[in-house]
Amino acid sequence: MNAKANKNQLTSIEPAYYEAVTEAIRKEAVKILKEDTVVGVVGYLPGRRKGTATPALVTSVEEAEKLVFSPACVNNLSVYLTKAKKGVLKQGKVGIVAKGCDMRALAGLMTESQLQREDLFIIGVVCPGVYGFGVERTGTLTEANIARKCRECIVHMPEGADVAAGTHAELADLTPEEAEEMARIEAMPQAERWAFWKEHFSRCIRCMACRQVCPFCYCEQCLCDKNRPQAVESSPRPAGNMAWHLVRAMHLAGRCGGCAECERVCPMDIPLNLLNRRMAKELKELYDYEAGLAPVEKGPLNQYKEDDDQSFIK
Amino acid sequence: MQIITEQNLRNLIDLLVKEAKLVVGPKLSGSVVLYEPLTAGTELTLDALPRRSSKELFFPVCEDILSYKREGGAMKVTDVDRSKFPETVLFGAPPCDAGSPSILDAVMSWDYKDEFYLERRKKSTIVGIACTKGDDACFCRAVGLAPDTENGSDLFLTPLKDGSYACNAVTEKGQALVAAHKNLFAEGAGAEPVPFVDQAVQKLDLVKIKKWLEEHFEDPLWERIADICVGCGACAFICPACHCFDINDEGSTDDGVRRKHWDACGFAKFTNHASGHNPRDVQNKRYRNRIMHKFKYYDDKFGKTLCTGCGRCIRACPVGIDIAEILETINGKAE
Amino acid sequence: MSRIGVFVCHCGENISRTVDVEQVAKAAGEIPGVAYSCDYKYMCSDPGQTLLKKAVAEHKLDGVLVAACSPRMHEKTFRKAAESAGLNPYLCEMANIREHCSWVHEDREMATEKATGIVKLMVERVRKGKSLAPITVPVTKRALVIGGGIAGIQAALDIADAGHRVVLVERDPSIGGHMAQLSETFPTLDCSQCIMTPKMVDVANHPNITLYTYAEIEKVDGYIGNFQVTVKHKARSVDESKCTGCGVCMTKCPKKKIPNEFDQGHGMRPAIYVPFPQAVPNTPVIDRENCTMFQSGKCGVCAKVCGPGAVDYEQTDSFTVEDVGAIVVATGFKLYTIDRKPEDSPIQGYGEFGYGTIPDVIDGMTFERLASASGPTGGKILRPSDGKEPKQVVFIQCVGSRAREKGISYCSKVCCMYTAKHTMLYHHKVHDGQAYVFFMDARTPGKGYDEFWRRAVEEEEAVYIRGMVSRMYQKGDKIVVMGSDIQVGVQVEIEADLVVLATAVQAQDGADLLAQKLGISYDKYNFYSEAHAKLKPVECATAGIYLAGACQGPKDIPDTVSQASAAAAKVMTLFAKDQLERDPVVAKVNEKYCVGCFACKKVCAYGAIEEKEIRDRQGNLVKKVAYVNPGVCGGCGTCQATCPSKSIELDGYTDEQIMAMIEAL
């Protein structure tokens, strides 16, 4: 496959590409484990069911040889460095397989003092995209089964990784479905927009999958779990649900790297990434800021300029 | 054998709606199918397993227990009027959903009688349907159910190849439902039933698994399989059998509502004590509890397995934790 | 359950005219948590306060709400009263039903309803309030002054005269700063060195002043009253304790042709030198880059001739840590120089003036040195290129200043006056010479300033041309200056012998770096920012740090000296108490839940938030959390609104209080 030469003509990414990436990841993971560069590598192992993969922390060469990369590798693994697996960082440097969107999360976490670059060995993946949900999960990635977020990906290349697995490959002529959906909602009359979100949020059961899977929801005490005072009702009712999702979007504004994991894991199919996208768009327009392209000193809502827009203030 | 055509099934729903019954069934809500009140038979959607189980009919996502208000020096408490709970007919629940209340009845009417659950349960009729769909996450056969298990349903429908359904009134409630709408049902031999789908995980020895669990409260397996759990409640919330809840007072200390809502043992704060101590301090201990509760503790207490093999948790897990695979692993170890 | 007392004030008729105060008091009595309520004619009067104190005792009140005027008016009064009744003053609040209600509404019914609503809100605030204790911070009564120009000298002397110890740190080998370079000063034309050098000597001799020259600030830790400042003492190569200042080393140094910085490069000095004869301390320093010994290892003359053996080629930079309670920043300014412009200079342009390429185009400070009796020409005005006396001199004002398009929009403030002074000095020294001045306007506010400027124009024959110079070029030994006279509306061309540019006053090199060490803010020109432009012109936003002189913005000598004394007065005020007492409305961190994202630290304008390590019993690092230094926190609460998990909370304005108030809306 000649991905580089034909990148603009590609209409599908064949399994061979992912196999090559898998090989590269295995080779690198084995190497850094053998050389004791890292204490473990966070990567993907194949799932029992077809078209699935599951995150794993591998600590031995044998396990590392089972690591995979496929369009089923949807998870943003950076979440493990702040939550379930954060303990491992105390033992030493950790390797992590990261797609471009995961790299943005890593950069953000470095910005927020949650990670140190020197504690990580990043095996970047030149990622053509992953499967969406509710689609056919066969070997070949096409316009029909690629995830919505991947259609507008600007980070196919994992900038800032220690090594990159894969060569450049991306699908051509993908319609920006998410941007179009966002534009559609923005164009609705205000009452219709409210109805749209109300309908979606009313389905929310507060399983907190969106929060738990988010690399940036690393608070030990979520504001929404607090009851003195109770800023957001914890009961899954329309009122509390609305408040929760607004607070979530606000807390992620200027930080979210767009991995869209929240939306993927929502068992109720709430299009959560639209909220994140909308906030990102606003901050780009107002302050020319895009989150996670590199570690920075301060996010857009932790700084100011004296001549910031204030046309909305009387 | 009694046969009902698909059209008549939908007509039945229309009639029940007219009778002011609450009719609940799988319905397209946005992009997902959920159990929701049907306003017409045409809304019934039988081609996909609803995302949430039908347990919410008896055990709502959230419900008020009481409301309180400080008046002068006294606190006035107002109860919920449970007599207002409507007569309900649940349509289109496959065995893995229809079977859940009969598992939960045990705990709900145990030392403390959950009046809310029992009142709803008393007022409901379950029209189950044999499952002809299924995917590689399904494993009902492995936990003692099957796509055609009638237990739990009051009336059980079996899809036939000509689009109609064979009906079996399993309980008196079911018989009453048929009797009240006789003209919609016809007596006949019926076409051949639609075949069932093969399941990937078919056979588990639940006794052996339980024994292994008894002996392996501490085991490296827990760390291996459950350390990747991110601690959300998706699996528990969409599970037909999970029934943990939290109680919260919402409003102010002077005026508010006490609410009961779903909770999940996967949440880090689920077992957090007021002292700050948390006996299940790491995620794998929380996940272990999930397995233990389903395949050991509940069986210890009530002689039942707290799982119907619907596979929802497998499909929904953000990180691909696969309970069927775990059970298979334990099954293998227990040999 | 709380037992709150609500006291509704009539304020004579000011409140009761539009608000039914009895009704409000009655309604207040029914609010959960209120144990007592009443109304009274004048709550702030003595009987009113006595009423409050009695009620606290009689009804065992644990919180007090006075519904009366604005808290800006009487909060202190009632908190004091509550305190004397044994309550924590922070459990006493005021509901503003006068300025915010009775005075702005006429409808009695609605005003009463509103007043009741306000009381309800504020009861919740009291109910959820916490007792707070004032914060005390010990004060180290020793000051640091950074910069040994006239500002630093004045501040140091004032503080030292008040009996406090002072550490004065100067970057150069001698104190004196720019003022020591000046010839004569406006508007009196007295000799700068004559008034400056005695002060320098005073510094050197003052028992309370520790002088560190050739030293820089390396690091600043701590906070108001308790700073720890690391001072870097650059290797002087001369042992100050041994050197007698005899000067033999300088006369014997074989390398003598090094352009002297003090004379703007127009005089020469040896490699071992004091910047100018009156330098304080009179201890030389070896310029290692130009010293043969350091460059090739062969020479060592100065060491050989030094009687006391003070020359030490092995000396290295050393560091001391100074404990101080207050810091005065007096780092001064630099003049904008075109030829030495760094690549990233904010000022672009002026290449057309030929400064740096035409030798007889000089800046104002060079002219000062030419006019100075101690300068390279012994006080004669001789131009650099050929040493001839210039007969036509063109002065150009606003070079760099007030030129928004070239990067600086501010006025440098001193140039109008010093250019006028230059024309006079020139006229006094070259009687047959003619001075021309290109200017935009003459800005001469200040005592005796306009009179001085008029004297230059009217009596000293300077020709002022309103307009700007467009081009200059060398023609033979003349400099052709082409400009416009916009008053007359003609093009002007002058063949000048010397051109003097009044270049802009800029912040010192490295001003931004020093600010970062100190944790103080600076503007886009790197001038330091005061806490309030009008009311806190001397204080920095960072408590305990004060500004003096041109480091804050262009200033002349009288303003600089005034500000230096003001800064000294601020330091003395701080030192007047052993303990610093502060309002306890400060932020606190919940270390259990803080995850150390340090968003709070990023938004804190006071630099009050530090990183703190939490360790387990074995000493292993568990996590890093934010720590608020209560001595530094300003109490704005921006950190809390920024913290996603609300693990930082502002006492006195807690989320619990605010949420309860919203609930009571």
Place this chain on the structure above:
Amino acid sequence: MHDFEPKIVAFVCTWCTYAGADLAGTSRMQYPPNVRVLKFPCTGRIDPVFILRAFQKGADGVLVSGCHPGDCHYMAGNFHARRRFAAFRALLDFIGVDLNRLQFSWVSAAEGGKWVEVVTDLTERVRTMGPMPEFKELEHEELWSTFAEATAGKSTGLNITGDRSQVLNTPELKEAYDSIS
């Protein structure tokens, strides 16, 4: 009196806008009495959650007001608030909240007149818009499975079956309740 008296909540900083409102009072200026003022040290302290909460608790309009840029008593609180609220506005707009109900302003301690103008404008604007239904409706909405009619007692005063106030009025229980508030 009007048919509809909107509930307006103002979140203001103590140094500028609160003082400006005081000035309006000492100058005896008149404005609609619908506004309730919550005082903060600085607009930097104002969390978007407060605005949300105010709407949830029945506000028909919300005003946030502080010092003019450059005048902040704490130097930069209002600058941070400006960014925060610019972002929050965008979010509310996207979610379908009419931004005409949310006003931001800079009112200095000298601008009593501006305070009156801002409050009057917002009150009258919201009055013409009518009550804000969105969040209030949500407060009373239940999921279908809750059977809202059974719990309607709390909002309508109907269907009260059991009154346990006598039971709860034992001294021990009262004390227990009292101790938590």
